[in-house]
Amino acid sequence: DPNHGSDDVVENLVQRLRLYKPTPVSDETQFSVKRAAVLVCIFQGNNGDLRVILTKRSSSLSSHSGEVALPGGKQEETDIDDIQTALREAKEEIGLEPSLVNVVTVLEPIVTKHRMIVVPVVGILSDTKAFDPCPCADEVEAIFDAPLEMFLKDENRWAEEKEWKGEKYLLHYFDYEAENGKYLIWAFTAGVLIRVASLVYQRPPAFLELRPRFWDMAITGDIPKP
Numbered sequence: 001d002p003n004h005g006s007d008d009v010v011e012n013l014v015q016r017l018r019l020y021k022p023t024p025v026s027d028e029t030q031f032s033v034k035r036a037a038v039l040v041c042i043f044q045g046n047n048g049d050l051r052v053i054l055t056k057r058s059s060s061l062s063s064h065s066g067e068v069a070l071p072g073g074k075q076e077e078t079d080i081d082d083i084q085t086a087l088r089e090a091k092e093e094i095g096l097e098p099s100l101v102n103v104v105t106v107l108e109p110i111v112t113k114h115r116m117i118v119v120p121v122v123g124i125l126s127d128t129k130a131f132d133p134c135p136c137a138d139e140v141e142a143i144f145d146a147p148l149e150m151f152l153k154d155e156n157r158w159a160e161e162k163e164w165k166g167e168k169y170l171l172h173y174f175d176y177e178a179e180n181g182k183y184l185i186w187a188f189t190a191g192v193l194i195r196v197a198s199l200v201y202q203r204p205p206a207f208l209e210l211r212p213r214f215w216d217m218a219i220t221g222d223i224p225k226p
Contacts, residue, residue, distance in 0.1 A: 010126060013104075014104050017122060022108045025218050026218065034075075034116045035082075035085075036116055036117070036119070037089070038070040038120055038121065039071045039123060040120050040121065042122065042125070042148060043125040049148075050147070050148045052146055052147075054068055054069070054143075055141075055142065056069075057139065058138060068186070070120075070189055070192065071086070071089055071093045071094050072089045085121075086119075086121035087101060087103070087121075092139075093136050093139050095133060100125055100126075100127060102125075102126060107121075107196070107199075108218065110188070110215050111218050112188060113164070142181065151193040151196075153206055154207045156176065158172075159173065159207070164212055164214055165213070167212075167213055171186065172207075174186065191211065191215070
C-alpha cells in the first residue's frame with residue numbers, strides 16, 4: 001500500500017497530540033472577558049508534508065480586514081465548549097464539515113491585547129478529498145494552505161519589536177506564496193502557528209520567539225477586571 005507510510009505519519013501525530021496536557025488556566029480568568037476559538041486544521045499534503053488551512057479575511061470586514069487568519073471566531077451562547085466554537089466557525093467560514101475533523105488537542109488559551117481569550121483547537125483532516133472549500137463571501141476572500149514546518153524556519157520571515165508595559169516582545173511576519181496568491185501571515189496567527197509547529201515537530205523555532213507576556217495572562221490570572 002503506497003499510502004501506508006503517510007497513514008502512519010498522521011496516526012503517530014494524532015496519538016502524540018492526544019497526550020498533550022495544556023497548562024491549567026487560573027480561576028481568575030472567569031471574569032467577563034470575551035472568548036473565541038480558532039481551528040488549526042492540519043492535513044498531509046501530496047508531498048507528505050504536514051500543512052495547515054488558512055484564510056484571507058474579507059476586505060469589507062470591520063476588524064482585521066484583508067488579514068490572514070485561522071478559521072474561527074467568537075463563542076456563541078449555544079456553543080458547549082471551545083471545540084464546538086472552532087468547528088462551527090470553520091463550517092460557516094470555509095464549508096469544512098465538523099465530521100471531517102478529528103480534534104486531537106486544545107492548547108492553552110491566549111489573551112490578546114484587546115483582552116479577548118482565544119483558544120487554539122488542533123484538528124486533523126484525514127480525508128482531504130472530502131473537503132470541498134466553500135468560502136463565506138461576507139467573511140472570507142480566499143482559502144489556502146501552508147506547510148506547518150515553515151513557522152519554525154527563519155526563511156521568508158521578519159520580526160518587529162514591540163513593547164507592552166515596559167517589556168519587549170516580537171511580532172513575527174512570514175511571507176508565503178501559495179498557488180492562488182501571495183500572503184503575509186503575521187501577529188496572532190503567526191504566533192499560534194509557531195506554537196503548534198513547535199509542538200508537532202518537537203523543537204523550538206530557529207529564531208528568537210519572545211512572546212508578549214499578555215499572551216499567557218489566562219494562565220497567570222493577570223487579566224484585569226473590566
